[in-house]
Amino acid sequence: MSTDTNNSTTDESSDSGGGGHCSTPDSDGEVAEEIAIISFERKMDTAAEIVEGIGDGYETIDVIEYHGDVFAEHWGEYDCFVGLMASGIAMRKTAPLLDDKWDDPAIVVVDEELTWAIPITGGHHGANQVAGDLAELGAVPATTTASEAAGKQGVESKAKALDTHVVNGDSTVATNLAVLNEELGPVARLDGPRAVLVGDDVTVLKRNADDGVVLGTGTVSGVDKQQVLDAWEAALADLDLTTDDVDFVATATRKEDEEGLYEAAQEIGVGVVLFEKETLLDHEGPSPSRAKELIGWPGIAESSAIAGGRDQELVREKERFDDAVTVAVGR
Numbered sequence: 001m002s003t004d005t006n007n008s009t010t011d012e013s014s015d016s017g018g019g020g021h022c023s024t025p026d027s028d029g030e031v032a033e034e035i036a037i038i039s040f041e042r043k044m045d046t047a048a049e050i051v052e053g054i055g056d057g058y059e060t061i062d063v064i065e066y067h068g069d070v071f072a073e074h075w076g077e078y079d080c081f082v083g084l085m086a087s088g089i090a091m092r093k094t095a096p097l098l099d100d101k102w103d104d105p106a107i108v109v110v111d112e113e114l115t116w117a118i119p120i121t122g123g124h125h126g127a128n129q130v131a132g133d134l135a136e137l138g139a140v141p142a143t144t145t146a147s148e149a150a151g152k153q154g155v156e157s158k159a160k161a162l163d164t165h166v167v168n169g170d171s172t173v174a175t176n177l178a179v180l181n182e183e184l185g186p187v188a189r190l191d192g193p194r195a196v197l198v199g200d201d202v203t204v205l206k207r208n209a210d211d212g213v214v215l216g217t218g219t220v221s222g223v224d225k226q227q228v229l230d231a232w233e234a235a236l237a238d239l240d241l242t243t244d245d246v247d248f249v250a251t252a253t254r255k256e257d258e259e260g261l262y263e264a265a266q267e268i269g270v271g272v273v274l275f276e277k278e279t280l281l282d283h284e285g286p287s288p289s290r291a292k293e294l295i296g297w298p299g300i301a302e303s304s305a306i307a308g309g310r311d312q313e314l315v316r317e318k319e320r321f322d323d324a325v326t327v328a329v330g331r
Contacts, residue, residue: 032080032126034060039084043112053137080106080126102169118142124156155203161271163247164205174201212247216305216328219258223324228264231321243268250308252300275304283307287318305330
């Protein structure tokens with residue numbers, strides 16, 4: 001078999017920690033968009049506070065009063081249940097309903113004082129995401145999935161940031177262990193038509209859309225969310241595009257703590273993908289950059305736009321906006 005397979009590698013180290021929700025949940029339910037808050041009557045004020053605080057980030061967020069069969073009655077209707085109750089109640093009532101982690105809804109419990117948000121099931125399939133959003137209201141996300149608990153991004157979270165879904169779910173046991181042990185390496189991208197033979201310990205990700213663009217973005221330290229949004233809008237307008245045409249935002253690992261960038265990505269509902277220095281050096285753009293001379297990094301905006309694009313094509317060279325944000329567009 002020929003080995004000139006037109007592949008490339010993608011190092012994505014960010015997620016949803018600020019990456020935002022995808023506008024369309026993928027087939028594996030990794031993104032929670034339809035939520036039911038199950039609450040006792042006496043806790044309805046807290047349920048209303050949750051709706052007010054995070055409701056705008058979801059397609060549906062309903063409040064349902066608790067009764068003994070409430071989970072069974074609504075099983076399959078929602079991506080995630082938020083139980084405003086003791087974890088023992090939620091566990092006992094949902095345990096007989098659980099079947100397959102790829103199909104079951106995620107379950108999070110939270111106390112009345114919004115002190116803790118505890119993912120019980122479906123951590124990689126929406127529960128960690130919802131618990132993270134509840135942190136905006138002061139709750140501490142008690143994340144116990146091994147990779148996230150260790151501060152690493154699991155395969156399902158990588159899939160979410162890349163706007164893809166996992167084709168072969170059983171493989172993630174092995175690949176998430178590799179993430180935990182720092183042995184997974186970058187995600188390899190293979191553009192077809194090709195035939196691929198993989199083993200049980202290879203996770204296959206499939207793009208949810210094929211026609212979007214990638215926003216390669218570099219920023220100054222401490223950039224403001226609105227500065228980033230304005231820069232993206234201006235760059236896209238030149239191409240007669242809007243943020244609806246964006247697959248994801250691409251940048252460098254050295255920008256992983258830039259809150260304004262993540263907040264802007266969450267605002268437009270896309271993930272943030274971080275590329276390692278070596279990957280960016282392999283995909284340098286045509287415009288000169290002082291960063292190469294000063295710190296050895298290529299220009300972030302163009303190289304990340306090229307590396308992230310399906311065709312690795314730069315459709316708009318970099319431009320600096322407001323002396324704070326540099327944007328290039330890739331496809």
